[in-house]
Amino acid sequence: MINLRIVKAATEEQEIYIEELVSELYQIFPLYLNKQKIKELKKQGMLELKEDEYKGTLDEAFQIMTSLQLIHALLTKAKRRWMLKDRDLFDKNCRKLNDCGLYFPLTSADFHIVNTENKMLM
Numbered sequence: 001m002i003n004l005r006i007v008k009a010a011t012e013e014q015e016i017y018i019e020e021l022v023s024e025l026y027q028i029f030p031l032y033l034n035k036q037k038i039k040e041l042k043k044q045g046m047l048e049l050k051e052d053e054y055k056g057t058l059d060e061a062f063q064i065m066t067s068l069q070l071i072h073a074l075l076t077k078a079k080r081r082w083m084l085k086d087r088d089l090f091d092k093n094c095r096k097l098n099d100c101g102l103y104f105p106l107t108s109a110d111f112h113i114v115n116t117e118n119k120m121l122m
Contacts, residue, residue: 010061021068022047032111054101067093
């Protein structure tokens with residue numbers, strides 16, 4: 001007996017939306033990280049899909065989109081003080097991104113201090 005599994009592929013619109021969410025996060029990062037750190041992380045391939053891990057399935061696309069949206073919401077939260085549950089949620093979604101093949105080497109600890117260089121952006 002052969003078991004077959006039908007997997008639906010992510011749509012082009014979903015992949016474009018993922019790119020838009022990534023772009024929005026890069027606009028928020030200067031509030032927390034200095035330019036040099038962002039440049040280094042970008043060079044390492046942060047928020048880029050790892051071809052050998054990302055399968056392009058509909059499920060992965062939804063997981064990535066919801067994780068990026070949640071990370072965005074936490075980083076732009078009006079009260080910048082995070083509760084323990086916020087940190088746990090942030091870190092869980094960072095792991096989910098990596099599991100789905102979107103490289104994200106940061107954790108909630110990387111965002112606990114506002115970047116004073118860009119304090120005027122807030």
